Amino acid sequence: MRGALQNRLSRPLCGVLTTAVVLLSLAVGAWAAGEDGYSHVWQAQGAITGDRGSTVQSVLQSEMTLGRDGESFTGAVTYRDLLGVDSGSGPRSQEAMIELVLSGALLEGGTRAGGTFDGVAVLTDRSADSLEAAVADTVPALSSGVQTRVRVRGHWGANLSGDRATGEILYESVVLEQGPGTGVDAQFFNRVSESGPSGPGDPQTFEVVLAASGTTPDEPDSPVAGGSGEPAEGGDARSGNASSGLTPGQIWNYILRGLTGSRDRRPIGMPPVLTDPARSLAQATPAGARELPAGSIAIDRDVSGAYLDEKNRAAGVLDEVGAQQAAGDVEAMRSLAPGIPAPPPGEAAQSYADRILAALDGLADGETELREELRILAEAPLPPDPTQVLELRTLAFAAEAVRDAGAYGSVLGVTAEQAQRVADKRIEPGPAADAVLASALDPMAPRDAREVAQFEWSAADDIEGGLAKRPSQAAETVSGLLGDSGPVVSWEGDGGEMLTAPGDLSAYRRAEGTLFWTAAPIEGFALRDATLGGWAFSTARVAVVEAAHVGRWVAVFPASGVR
Amino acid sequence: MVDTQSATTGVRGRRIWLTLAIVAVLLGGALWLYGRGGGPLPASWSFLSPAEFDALAPSGPAETVLRTVRLAGFERAAVGEAGGVAVLRLEMPGVSSAVDAEIGWQIGFAALSVGYADASEYVVQLFEGDRGLLEVSADGAAAREAVEADDPAALREASRFTYLREADGR
Numbered sequence A: 001m002r003g004a005l006q007n008r009l010s011r012p013l014c015g016v017l018t019t020a021v022v023l024l025s026l027a028v029g030a031w032a033a034g035e036d037g038y039s040h041v042w043q044a045q046g047a048i049t050g051d052r053g054s055t056v057q058s059v060l061q062s063e064m065t066l067g068r069d070g071e072s073f074t075g076a077v078t079y080r081d082l083l084g085v086d087s088g089s090g091p092r093s094q095e096a097m098i099e100l101v102l103s104g105a106l107l108e109g110g111t112r113a114g115g116t117f118d119g120v121a122v123l124t125d126r127s128a129d130s131l132e133a134a135v136a137d138t139v140p141a142l143s144s145g146v147q148t149r150v151r152v153r154g155h156w157g158a159n160l161s162g163d164r165a166t167g168e169i170l171y172e173s174v175v176l177e178q179g180p181g182t183g184v185d186a187q188f189f190n191r192v193s194e195s196g197p198s199g200p201g202d203p204q205t206f207e208v209v210l211a212a213s214g215t216t217p218d219e220p221d222s223p224v225a226g227g228s229g230e231p232a233e234g235g236d237a238r239s240g241n242a243s244s245g246l247t248p249g250q251i252w253n254y255i256l257r258g259l260t261g262s263r264d265r266r267p268i269g270m271p272p273v274l275t276d277p278a279r280s281l282a283q284a285t286p287a288g289a290r291e292l293p294a295g296s297i298a299i300d301r302d303v304s305g306a307y308l309d310e311k312n313r314a315a316g317v318l319d320e321v322g323a324q325q326a327a328g329d330v331e332a333m334r335s336l337a338p339g340i341p342a343p344p345p346g347e348a349a350q351s352y353a354d355r356i357l358a359a360l361d362g363l364a365d366g367e368t369e370l371r372e373e374l375r376i377l378a379e380a381p382l383p384p385d386p387t388q389v390l391e392l393r394t395l396a397f398a399a400e401a402v403r404d405a406g407a408y409g410s411v412l413g414v415t416a417e418q419a420q421r422v423a424d425k426r427i428e429p430g431p432a433a434d435a436v437l438a439s440a441l442d443p444m445a446p447r448d449a450r451e452v453a454q455f456e457w458s459a460a461d462d463i464e465g466g467l468a469k470r471p472s473q474a475a476e477t478v479s480g481l482l483g484d485s486g487p488v489v490s491w492e493g494d495g496g497e498m499l500t501a502p503g504d505l506s507a508y509r510r511a512e513g514t515l516f517w518t519a520a521p522i523e524g525f526a527l528r529d530a531t532l533g534g535w536a537f538s539t540a541r542v543a544v545v546e547a548a549h550v551g552r553w554v555a556v557f558p559a560s561g562v563r
Numbered sequence B: 001m002v003d004t005q006s007a008t009t010g011v012r013g014r015r016i017w018l019t020l021a022i023v024a025v026l027l028g029g030a031l032w033l034y035g036r037g038g039g040p041l042p043a044s045w046s047f048l049s050p051a052e053f054d055a056l057a058p059s060g061p062a063e064t065v066l067r068t069v070r071l072a073g074f075e076r077a078a079v080g081e082a083g084g085v086a087v088l089r090l091e092m093p094g095v096s097s098a099v100d101a102e103i104g105w106q107i108g109f110a111a112l113s114v115g116y117a118d119a120s121e122y123v124v125q126l127f128e129g130d131r132g133l134l135e136v137s138a139d140g141a142a143a144r145e146a147v148e149a150d151d152p153a154a155l156r157e158a159s160r161f162t163y164l165r166e167a168d169g170r
Helices: A002-035 A043-047 A248-260 A272-283 A305-315 A321-336 A348-359 A367-378 A386-404 A412-424 A431-439 B002-036 B043-048 B061-071 B098-115 B140-148 B152-158
Strands: A037-039 A054-069 A072-086 A092-106 A112-127 A146-161 A164-178 A204-209 A476-478 A489-493 A496-500 A505-509 A515-519 A525-529 A541-546 A553-558 B077-082 B085-091 B121-128 B131-139 B159-163
Touching: A037 A054, A043 A054, A043 A072, A054 A204, A072 A112, A092 A146, A112 A164, A248 B002, A272 B077, A272 B085, A305 A412, A305 A431, A305 B061, A321 A412, A321 B098, A348 A367, A348 A386, A367 A386, A367 B159, A386 B098, A386 B131, A386 B159, A412 B061, A412 B098, A412 B140, B061 B077, B061 B085, B061 B098, B085 B098, B098 B121, B098 B131, B098 B140, B098 B152, B121 B140, B131 B140, B131 B152, B140 B152, B152 B159
Parallel strands: B085 B121
Antiparallel strands: A037 A204, A054 A072, A072 A092, A092 A112, A112 A146, A146 A164, A164 A204, A476 A505, A489 A496, A505 A515, A515 A525, A525 A541, A541 A553, B077 B085, B121 B131, B131 B159
């Protein structure tokens, strides 16, 4: 009787326990996926041994992900170590940071995969008191050292066994971006070759559990982006990938991500010159303003403006007739605004303050504070600086806009129509869609959309249809950028201030309207027209882009600087 | 004796149903989280708001608003919604007349009314750089009606204006 009762009691528990065991096994599978990685053996470790000296290595971080989506593979490596070397001339410490992005495909037979990788490596050389001190965790904090930053590229290959991949990474191209870079070439990043010192060396190795593409929750930022990896706003539909062959680990990954609700981490690939003002705007907390809701999306902070523009272009809303109508309505509104003579020199601040006071008529909150602001300004012993004058001028326009609201016409209707087109129009597959993927740094983007090796007009690549027009000239020429003498383009990169000095630049206009400027004499950069088709404001701009990554801007300038 | 057997059978039945219910809840919850996490499911399951990013998918509310203001020539903006209140912060490329400010908030309201068609309130904040100038807010239904009617006077009637100041009181 007692045994029967226990039997009855245990039955319902069996179902619960079985479910728990299944979930637990999935968790174990997911946990196991995080233990693999990339190993790096430096040339010095193979060459400086015995009588030649000694080395010691301390790996600070080694993470690798490799995802499979059907026959496509994408992955990332984040590696950091300290290497102490003593070859008789005193101990040295080398700190290395390597970040790689891998892409590739399933190879014939289905048991191997391979592809290319692209990334950056930052090496910091320091003197050290001893080999032990050279690999101490405190080394990076104690001395800045001499830093070399290089762009690295090469190939990878792997043998597939179940959901595991065991493979090799061979560095084949190293381009110096910053620092001395003495002796830093592709061979430097590979292992000492067992067949001799000549040649590129032997590849580095890795072992990893495959994940479904896009399911790596801690995927590092793109190595050359330097972005913050903030979550980006996405669409509502599925991409339909990985529809078969899901492993328990992948399923568990989806469940975990559903639990946290966190979106994919996607680098937006924007330089600080763009992200910094975007953050300032989003984080500003002026008195009297509502707070931005948590999870708000900001242009150039969470989603790149280039991606939004490419999506508009691909959807065909950039050159729509509606935009022309909207521009006409805006101009009509502006033409109705009365002209106001410029204030006399020296009286500008008082003139704008008077206009603000005249416009304040109990129509808006915050008027009392604004009056107090003006009173304090009027009592200031020194005349207002130009910045204050400009601020007063803008405030005067804002106060007059409140007073005269609705008097000059409307862009409500045409803007709503444009917004509806934005919401409704689908993006068809093709080159324009590829540009969207490239600007979003999406691994689904074709490689040739992300890496433009040659900036030449090709009729065969033109996007047909729409308002496309063939250029009357295949090439245009500009004589300089940002002035007559010594055009120098500078921007803040990941490694500090970056410079390029383009000379005469030629360009071509592609059929869909995009203007591509030829690469500057310094390899790797090109100028691209970043003009927005804006109807409300003229914001023509020129962007410097990395030639290898269409859409990844490194600097933006007013188009007025280009002749 | 009969009553005891009947009671035992009833207890057993309840336990079976309870077990099935627990298992169903667990599996259902796991399936729901799987879909929300971006697992390969039909697009019709999109109400689960998957975490997976798809660059070519139709834009959601925030992206629709940002693409629209980008079309209008605004380089920077931020948008979000909470509790039915949709807030758009716009950086003005340049305010050279009072009309520019009104153009800014009209574009903001029109974009919000399409992107967040069910919001109970819209807020448009105009900035020059990171300096707040003006906040315009309006009831959602009234603003949508004004936008549909292309009626700036009606929007003005429905709006509440607030001058913004620096956080330090400057």
